[in-house]
Amino acid sequence: MSRRIQQGGRLIDRAQRESFAFNGRQMSGFAGDTLASALLANDQMMMGRSFKYHRPRGPVASGAEEPNALVGLSAGARFEPNQRTTTTEIYTGLTARSQNHWPSLDYDIGALNGFLSPFLPAGFYYKTFMHPRPLWKALFEPVIRHSAGLGKAPTEGDADRYEHFYFFADVMIVGGGIAGLQAALAAGRAGAKVLLIEQTAHWGGRAPVDGVMIGGKPADEWIAATLDTLNAMDNVTLRSRTMGAGVYDHGYALAYERCEDAVPQARGPRHRLWRVRAGQIITATGAIERPLSFPGNDVPGVMLASAVRDYLVNWAVAVGKRTVIVTNNDDAYRTAIALHDAGEAVPVIVDARPDAKGPLPERARALGIRIEQGCGLSGVKGGKRVTGAQICRQSGAGAVIEEVPCDAIAMSGGWSPVVHLWSHCGGKLTWDDAQAHFRPDPSRPPIGHDGAGFVIAAGSANGEMLAGACLQDGDAAGKAAIKALGLKAKGGAIAQAEAEGEHPMMPVWLMPADATPELKMKIFLDYQNDVKLSDVQLAAREGYESVEHTKRYTTLGMATDQGKLSNINGLAALSQALGADIPDVGTTTFRPPYTPISIGSIAGEARGPIFQPIRQTPMHAWHSENGADFEPVGQWRRPYCYLRDGETRADAVTREVRNTRQAVGLLDASTLGKLVVKGPDAGKLLDLVYTNMMSTLKPGNCRYGLMCNDNGFLIDDGVVARIDDQTFLCHTTTGGAERIHAHLEEWLQTEWWDMQAYVANLTEQYAQIAVVGPKARTVLEKLGGMDVGRDTLPFMGWAEGELAGIPARVYRISFSGELSFEVAVPASRGQEFWNKCLAAGAEFGIMPYGTEALHVLRAEKGFIMIGDETDGTVIPQDLGLNWAISKKKDDFIGKRAQQRSHMTDPNRWKLVGLETLDGTPLEDGAYAIAEGTNANGQRKTQGRVTSTYYSPTLDRGIAMGLVLNGPDRMGEVLEFTRTDRPPQHARIVDAVFYDKEGEKQNV
C-alpha cells in the first residue's frame, strides 16, 4: 500500500490542500505534490497501460524519464494526452484520466494481447498479415492502428496561448542542481551574462534528497544561500520550470518554460519557448538511474530506488509497506536507509555484488537491515501490484531461493549521465568502464563556427557521481566557459561537500546471469513499448546488428521517454547477444527535444489571423465594406470581385468587365511590386536581368520587360519606368515583389558586387490605382491638376504632378487593352485618392473591379500572366515574346540557357488562342490529346490550356494555351480533356481576341 507518511516531505506544504480528480474519483494532495506523488499518496499505484500488451503500469521514476505513468489531463479545448504524472504539478481542479485501455484501467480487454505475447515477438508484424493482400488495408492495419497509440486525440482546437522569447547569454547553464548552481556562481562572478534554467519547480536537484552536507550544513541551506547570491547578481537570470530542450548549431538552444501549466490561475501563455543564443552552454543535467533487467521488473510497485527515495523525502510518500531493494551499487542503500529512518520496513536488500562493503552498506548493516549478497531477483509476484520478490543467486539460472512478501521493489542498476543536450549537436561520448556508462568526451565537444567547442558538461551529467566532485566540476565548467569567452575568471571559494563514499558498482545487464529463455521473456527493457530482453536477442539473431536496426526492429527506445531508461540496458543486451563490447555497438542518435514539448509552443503566437499576417493595401478596409470577395494572393488579400446584392461571383465579374470596357473601372493595383533600382550602374544591372534593353530607356518613358532565370525560363514581367538618369522603377508581379528583390540582391551580392546599383522595395510606399476604360481620361481630367492628354502623356509614357491635390505619378500603361492610367500616390493618401476617383467618376459610371475581371480583360487581349502562361518551364520564345528579347546585348540572365538545343528546337509548345466549337469555356488545365501512346503507355499530348475564361465581351469561352507548333496550325481543331466527360473540341486561333489592332489603348 502506498500512502502519505506523517513527517517530512520537503517539497509539500501540508497547510495547503489541493483536490483533483483521477478517472472521475476525487482525491486530494498538498501544494507541491506532483500528480504521481499525490496519486501514490492515495494508494493509486496503477496509472496506465503499456503500448503493445496493455500490461498494468505504475510509475517507475519520479521525473522527466518516466515512461509509464502517462495520463490525459483536463478536457475539451484544454485536453492534453500523454502527460507524465511525475512532472505534472497538481492544483485544485485538475482532472486526469489514465489511457490506453478499454473499458477501464483495471479491466482492459487489450490485455489479452499479453496472453498472445509468445506469438507477438519483436517485429512479428513484418512476418505476417501479408495474405490475402486486401486484408492488410481492410482489416489487419485498422486493428493494429486501434490498439496502438496511447492517449486519445484532442478533439478541439487549443484554448491556450503560447509565446516565443529571445534571449542572449554568454553562458547558458542547463540544470539547477548543485553543479549547475556552482557553475552559475563561477560564471556570474566573472561578470558574464548567465542564464540558469531548471526543469522542475525546485532548485538543488538530487543533493538534498541524497542527504548531502555542504560546508557542514544540509544541502538545502547551501542551495538557498547560493540562490540568494545569484539572485543578487544583475548579470544572472534564473528560471525554474524551464527545460533545456535542444542544442543546435552555433550556440543556438531551446528552452521550454511551463507557465500556466504549472500555475493555472496565472494569466499568460501556457508555455514559453525560449530561443537562446549562447556563447557557451554548460549541461549540468544530472544523471538518471537505470532499471535492473530481472523477470517481472515491470509490475506496478517496481520502481527505481532513487524514485522511491524521492517520493519519501520530497513528498513524504511511502510507495509500499514493505520495500525490497535490489541493486548492483551502493547508492540504493541510501534508499534503504531513508526508508528505515522513516520507520518503513525494508525486509531485504538484494545486492548482486558478491560483497557489499562500502560505508553505505555498512551503515545499513549497522541499522540491522538484512543484506543478501551475490543475489538477484528471478521473479516478481503479483499482476497489478507487487506482492512478493523471488530471490535467486545472481550467477545462476534463476532457481528461487526464497520468496519475500513485499508490496514494492526499489531497483538500481547504476546511473547514466544525461548526455542528450551534449549530443544533440555532435558532442561525442566515451564509455566509462568503472561506472558502466557513457559520459561526454571532453575532447570531442560540439564545435562552433570557430572550430572550438561550445558545450561543457558538468557534474553528474559529466559522469561525476559524488557531491563534492560535482561542486568542483561545476566550478571548473563555469570557469572554462569564462575562459572560452575570453573573460577573466574570478576566485571565490568552492564549498566542500560531504557524503559517504561509494564502493564500485558491478555492471549487471541480466539478472540472473544465466536466465532461461522463459525468464528472458519476462524481463522488460522498454516498459512503455513492451520491449523485452528476448526481443533484443531475437533482433541480434536475425541480423539486426546495428543498434539502429535493433531499435527500429524492436521499437526499443522509441517510446515517449525516447529510451531514457531503456537505452543503455538494451544496448548492453544487444552487445551481449553479439558478443561485442558496448562502446563498439554505440548508441543511437540523440535528437531534440530532451523531453517532448508542446507543438503549440513551437508554433508560438502566430495563430489564426496572425499566422502569416495579411498584407493590406491602403484601400483594404474600403474593399471589405463594399462587397469585396477576397482571394489570397501571396500574403495579400485582393478582391476577386465586388459582389452586389443577389449577384453570383460570375455575375459580378461579367458586370465589372463590361463596365470597364464600356465606361470606366477602378482597380487597386497597389500589390504590384515596385522596386527602385538606383546608381550609376543601374542601367547596366537592368540590361543583365531583363531580356530586353533598359539602359536606353529615356526618362519619362516606360518599357515592358521580361526577366528569366539562369535556366532561361521566364520568371517575371512588368513595366519599367525610368525616373531619372540613375533611377529606374521596376514593376513586378504581385507574387514576385519579394522574390525578384531577392533575385536582384543575390546577383548583386554574389556575382556583381562591384556594380554601383542598389535596390529598394517600395511596394508598400505607394498606393497604385488603375483608372481604366474609355472614360478614364475624362475622370482624371475632372480630378484636375495634370495634363494627361494624348500628346503630353502618350502611351508608355509617365508623368509626375498632382491630381486632385494629391502628389501623383501617372503611368500610361495598359493591361486591359483599354485607355488606362496607373496612378501612384503616397500610400497614406491612397484611400483619399480612391474616394476622389469614385466621386469624380460617378457620373461616368465608374466601378471598382477585382482580380478576376483583370484576368479576363487581359486574356481577351492575349496578354500573358506570369504563373498562368508560365510555370517555370516556359521560355519567352514560347509565348511569342521574341520581340522583347534583345539581340544586341552580349549577355543577360538566361541568354546562354536559351541557346541550348532543346530550347531552340523549332518543335515546341507555343502560345495560341483557343476557341471552343460549342462556345463553352475549356476546363482549367485541360490537355490537348494527340494520337497514340508513348513508350510508357501514356496517352500522347500536344498542348494544354494555360488560361480559360468566359469572355463577357465576346459572350463565349476563350482560352490561351501552349500547343505544339501552335502558331503554324491556325484553324486546326484539337481535342481537350474534360473531367468525367468526353473531350471538348477547340480551334486554334490568334491569342488576341479583342481589338487586335490595339487602337483602344492608344486613344
Place this chain on the structure above:
Amino acid sequence: MARRRYSVFALAREALRYHAGWERAWNSPAPKSRYDVIIIGAGGHGLATAYYLGKNFGITNVAVLEKGWLGGGNTGRNTTIIRSNYLQDPSAAIYEKARSLYETMSQDLNMNVMFSPRGVIMLAQTEHEVRGYQRTAHANSLQGVQTEFISPARVKQLVPIMNIDGPRYPVLGGLWQERGGTARHDAVAWGYARACSGMGMDIIQQCEVTGIRREGGKVTGVTTTRGDIGCSKLGIVVAGHSGVMAEKAGFRLPIESLALQALVSEPIKPCMDVVVMANTVHGYMSQSDKGEMVIGGGTDGFNNYTQRGSFHHIEETLRALVETFPVISRLKMLRQWGGIVDMTGDRSPIISKTPLGGCFVNCGWGTGGFKAIPGSGWAMAELIAKGEPGPLAAEFGLNRFAEGRFIDESVAAGVAH
C-alpha cells in the same frame, strides 16, 4: 541460400521454442575480390536496383556496399509518403510504376512492408493552386494515374480534424489520390536486403567506398575501408553524397545537398486516416500505425552534410500545421531529425550513364524518392544490365541539363514528398 518464408505458421511454430529458430534476415559476408556489379549505397534505391538486377536480369554476382547500416540514410529517415500524382509524363510514369510495385511488395519480398494505400490529399489553398491541381488531374487522366480534384466538403469528410475555413488560407479543394499512402520505410530496405541476400548477393555494411578505380575511361572497381573490390559495372546510388562519389569517379553532377527535416508527435489513438500535404503553407502530415503524427516541412536554404537542420523550419512547418489541424496544438513533439537530400535544378531525378564507362548513377530524388524506390530500382537495373536506359529512365539522363530538357515538377508541387 533461399530464406525460410515468413508466415503466421512460422510464427506459431517459433513461439513454441522461444523464437530460437529464426535465421538471419541477410548475411553479413566479407567482400569477395570481384563482382559483376557493385552498387554503392544500401539505401532503398541501391537495394532495389540489386534486387531487380537479380529478379529481372538474372544478374546475381552483385555486391551492395554500405558505409553505415543498410537503410540508414534517407530511406530510414523519410516520412514515407507514396503517391504518383505527378504532372510531367516521365515522372508520372516512373512514380506510378513504383506505386504499383508497392501494391504487391509485401508478397513479392515475403516481408510485410505495410504499404497502406490510405489516400493522399494535396490541398489547394489559393486559386492558383486550384488551377495547378486541376491541370495535374487532367494530365494524370491521360497518364493512367487515378486522381481526382475534390471539393472542400469532401476534404473535410476525409479529414474531419482539418480546419478548412482557416482565416488565412481556407481550403479551396484538393488533389486526391486514393491509392497513394505510406509504407514502413525500414521494412522496405530490410525486405529488399533479405531478398537480395536470398539470391546470393552480398550486402556489405560498414564498408565505405573511398575511391573509384578506372582504366582507359572505364571503371574497374572500387577502393573501400574493407579493401579493394573489382567490378565490371558500378552503380552509384548514394543520395545526399552523390556529388562526393561523382568527384571520386572523375565527373561532376548538377546536385546540391541540403538538409530536410521531419518530426513526430507522441503516439495518440487514430485521428487521421489519410495523408495530407499543404503546399501553400508548407507542411504535411500523416498518422503512423504506431499513432504518431508524422510531420515534414521544407529544406534548409544552404548546402550542408550534417544530418540536422535549422529549427526555424520546424517552427514554420508546425505553425502551418497548427493552423490546418488545430487539434495538434496540445500534442507534443517527440523527436525531430534531418536527412541530406540530393536536389537537382529541375527537382527530378537522374538515372543515367556517366562520362565513365561502366559507371551509372541514380540520384537526385531529393525530398521525394521513397515513393520511387521500386520503380527506380527497376529502371536502374535495366540501365545497368543493358547499358542503355529503358523507357522509364530515358528522360532522366544527365544530358537533359546540357540540352535544357528539364522535367520540372515544381510547377505542380511546392513540397515534393
